[in-house]
Amino acid sequence: MDNLTLAGQINYKKITDGEPIYQEFQKMSKEPMKYNTDLLMKILSDNKDTEYGKKYHFADIHSIEEFQEKVPVSRYDDYVDYILRETEGNEKHLLCAYDVTHYNKSSGTMGNPKRLPMSDKAIEIFGKYNNGYMNALLADKLGIDWINGKCMSITESASYINTLKNGATYGALSVKMVLNFREYLSLLFTSPDEATFPKSGVNTRYLHARFGLMDKDITNAGASFYSFYLELLRYIESKWELLVKDIELGTIDESIQMPDEVRESLIKKLQPMPERAAELRVIFEQGFEEPFVPKVWPKLKFLAGVGTGSFKVYGDKIKSLYTGDGVRQYKTGLSASEGIFSVPFDLDCEDSTFIPDSMFYEFLPLDAGDDFSKIVTLDKVEVGKDYEIITTNLSGFYRYRMRDAVRITGKYNELPTLQFLYRIDQTVSIMGEKSTEVAIRTAAENTAKELGFELIDFSMYPDLDARPVRYLYFMELGKIPDGLKAKEIRYVLEKKLAEANPSMGAKVAAGICGATKLNIVEPETYMLYRDLMVAKGTASGQVKPVSIITNELQRKFFFGLTEYGVELVK
Secondary structure (H helix, E strand, O other): OOOOOHHHHHHHHHHHHHHHHHHHHHHHOOOHHHHHHHHHHHHHHHOOOOHHHHHOOHHHOOOHHHHHHHOOOEOHHHOHHHHHHHHOOOOOOOOOOOOEEEEEEOOOOOOOOOEEEEEHHHHHHHHHHHHHHHHHHHHHHHOOOOOOOOEEEOOOOOOOOEEOOOOOEEEOHHHHHHHHOHHHHHHHEOOOHHHHOOOOOOOHHHHHHHHHHHOOOOOEEEEEEHHHHHHHHHHHHHHHHHHHHHHHHOOOOOOOOOOHHHHHHHHOOOOOOHHHHHHHHHHHHOOOOOOOHHHHOOOOOEEEEEOOHHHHHHHHHHHHHHHOOOOEEEEOOOEEOOEEOEEOOOOOOOOEEEOOOOOEEEEEEHHHOOOHHHOEEHHHOOOOOEEEEEEEOOOOOOOEEEEEEEEEEEEEOOEEEEEEEEEHHHOEOOOOOOEOHHHHHHHHHHHHHHHOOOEEEEEEEEEOOOOOOEEEEEEEEOOOOOOOOHHHHHHHHHHHHHHHOHHHHHHHHOOOOOOOEEEEEOOOHHHHHHHHHHHOOOOHHHOOOOOEOOOHHHHHHHHHOEEEEEOOOO
16 A cells, blocks of 8 residues: 555554454354364363373363363362472473463452463464454454554553563563564554653653644554543543643653653653644633544544443543544453453444354353353353353363353354453452442442432442441542532442342341441542552553452552541431
């Protein structure tokens, strides 16, 4: 193609490389069980000589039924000894015959971080679908007139990649993959290296916003989670005067935190842009009653990142407050440290669909408890039913309980479609009520909707020290209607919680559980929490919303930033 920018050339190659992947996926979607079974048989054949494969007689398995008879359902603890022998003792191919050169560091929400092996084959599948497939789908749905523009990427790689004793890397896969392409990032992204690989003390939010606003011709944006977009757009709304002044003068305001050497490096990259600043000033002085994104970036076509499950609310707010309907949303499917499970099949889609050649899938109905006789395969799941995913992946986990709950929502050709529900281990039960993350979030969101206030974010703490025990919500509020009192929010929240989980509502009514307490936290609390976790070494792409407070660090943080609390008011 003629007249392509450097970004255009790279994006066009991604599309052409991704087209065969996209077409092959359409083919697999019509016979998914055939491809998924073939993958299982290949995994078993390739891994029959590993220590794990010999223990469970992979060589003698020739059907799914035999696989389920011979190989037990497993959890992470079943693999710890093998992983330690490989990473600390330098033994090889105990679990997986494929080369394992990287171990994912889990986010550690439920305890100490784990070492989750990721084979080179699994990393290849990640790239295949998060790059090739994605770009081909975007070209199919949007055309290719967006490819010449840069991406406003909010990706950050502040955490470290360590090297284990056996020479494998250990850390967040997202960080490793970004590091591999560091020298090319300036060709594709607006944010400078100082924001993507920030040193301690750098205000990256300012840098992403500042450099993004400088480029009127941005055509797309990328972030790990949609919550990052919302956070950045709110920052622009509140700090636009400072940002525009700095763009006009080619300076960095002294109030912006960063080390001196970083400031000096950035100043060399900046020039005064009075014309762009004048455009932006006119736009922002019009106010924020209407979405400003289409005015600031008229060529912006789509956002990409995790925008389903608990992140759906952020995508909805972005559309209603900042982008309108003209900017499409590519909502990546379900992926984890164990592999990539699903991809979207359209834009603006809450559902995704399983990838037949990524891993072998089994499903345990959530109402089955630990009755493994009720496990079904991809072709036997029922639409509308909820399951725990059990995976056999490309990295040495076999019939592994993910502890992720999904709902089967329909079909794309013959492939089941899904929505992620919640982490099963994050179900709260202080008196047998079993509140899911979905119920806890639904109560908060429906409270905001009924009362008409802006809910920036929320968390819930199961307060076992209270008598009787109770739920304690933390809320950061944005715009609120005149005259709305915190006690009214608490009252409606209690009602919405009872609707979302009638069992909890009944226990509060009976006095078995105490009335819910509401704590209002200080402005920008959730921004500060993310900054704190990144400063402590967590990759920004692993800092997920804290729907349920599960550890002492989180508890101390949110109690420390509480402005005031509201008990039951009659």
